[in-house]
Amino acid sequence: xxxxxxxxxxxxxxxxxxxxxxxxxxxxSVHIFDWEQKKHLQxxxxxxxxxxxxxxxxxxxxxxxxxxxxxxxxxxxxxRIHPDPQNPDKQTATLVAEIPSLKVTGWALPEMxxxxxxxxxxxxxxxxxxxxxxxxxxxxxxxxxxAHPKLHSRVYVGGSV
Numbered sequence: 001x002x003x004x005x006x007x008x009x010x011x012x013x014x015x016x017x018x019x020x021x022x023x024x025x026x027x028x029s030v031h032i033f034d035w036e037q038k039k040h041l042q043x044x045x046x047x048x049x050x051x052x053x054x055x056x057x058x059x060x061x062x063x064x065x066x067x068x069x070x071x072x073x074x075x076x077x078x079x080r081i082h083p084d085p086q087n088p089d090k091q092t093a094t095l096v097a098e099i100p101s102l103k104v105t106g107w108a109l110p111e112m113x114x115x116x117x118x119x120x121x122x123x124x125x126x127x128x129x130x131x132x133x134x135x136x137x138x139x140x141x142x143x144x145x146x147a148h149p150k151l152h153s154r155v156y157v158g159g160s161v
Contacts, residue, residue: 001033002068002081004054018109021074026053030070030081032091044093046070050077051093056118057081060125060146067146069096069119069128076101076114078130080146096149097141099132102161112160127152134160 005027006012011020020026028051032042046054052075059068068081070093078097084090101111114132121128121143128141128149136159141149 001035002057002070003031003033004057004070005029005031006053006055006073018074021052026074028052028054028072028075030054030057030093042090044081044091046072046075046079046093047095048075050075050095050098051079054079055116058119058121058128060121060143061123062125065125065146069121069143069146071116071119071130073116074113076116076132078116078119078128078141078149080149082146094147096147097130097151099130099135099139102135104161107160132159136161 007026011025028046030044051072053073054070055073057070066083070079076099079093080096081093084092099114101113104112112134115134117133118131126144128143130139137154137156139154140152142152143149
């Protein structure tokens, strides 16, 4: 099992404050557990700023696949979680997609991150869908090669841009 660090309820209920990221009140790690043994096995610290606020983790549906993806909300990046080639007993995270922030005016910060809120893998494990809440688009990545996702298409459905 993998879990993510997003933010503590005490800070989220007050509304999102980007300054809290620098104060380390939001996380940038994923945790690996042995569910049957109820044991924490490993912590993977995702590099900042891309790894800021990891939110959702999705494994490929194919039962023998060891690939998962994690969407980082404020970092607007996707990491692939997979066995470490140097140590197969451990997992590692590799940055596989970044969505650049956009320069804006009249918003809380000079640049607006995409703010990845949801990720979903198609049932045939061919596509990863990424919701960019602030930018207002849904991106479709071809993940037929999980180590090298390719942006396939996108559609705009609203957002703040």
